[in-house]
Amino acid sequence: MKKLSYILATLILTIIGCQPKKLDEKLVTNLILGKNHYPAIVHHDIFCGDPTHAYTIFKSGLVEKGFVKVLQSKKFGDTTSFVSFTPAAKPYLLHTPADDKISKIQRVKVADEEFGAIKEIRMMSSGNKAIVEYTTIRRKNVFAAAIKNGLKDTLNHEVYFIRTDDGWKLMDKKSEFEFLSY
Known part of the structure; x- marks a missing residue:
């Protein structure tokens, strides 16, 4: 029985002793990639039935590149979409929920977000x-031009x-309060 307690104590101390005490960049990178699943898709909703949104799409240059068609005017009672x-846009179209489809909203891929680098470990x-x-x-891809205020190239x-x-x-x-009180 004494041998068993010595073996268990040694095993527990070995397991506890083998845990990484210091947080290094490799461990941080692995934990972040495991949690956030990079690369991630950045999407944007295009409101196809909204004339102001259609104007933004028209000004973005996507019409000239052949990805979208924008209806310049429509008659009263016409239910077709402006956009x-x-x-050619098919590779950038993402699955859109049914509620959004009823409201003439299309979700498009505007960028892939990839892990960059560790800046600081405090x-x-x-x-x-x-x-x-x-x-x-x-x-970014061509549909990033559809975002009115643009997309940042890097995020912190x-x-x-x-x-x-x-x-x-x-x-x-x-x-941060919960973090500090942990």
């Missing part, structure tokens, strides 16, 4: 908490890590 998509004084800043890069993100008995964990989106 329609050509076969360890808290306790050594059990860390704040990590990283960037993501957006690879801040995530929180906590070391538990099982190792380092990436926290879900919580307030």
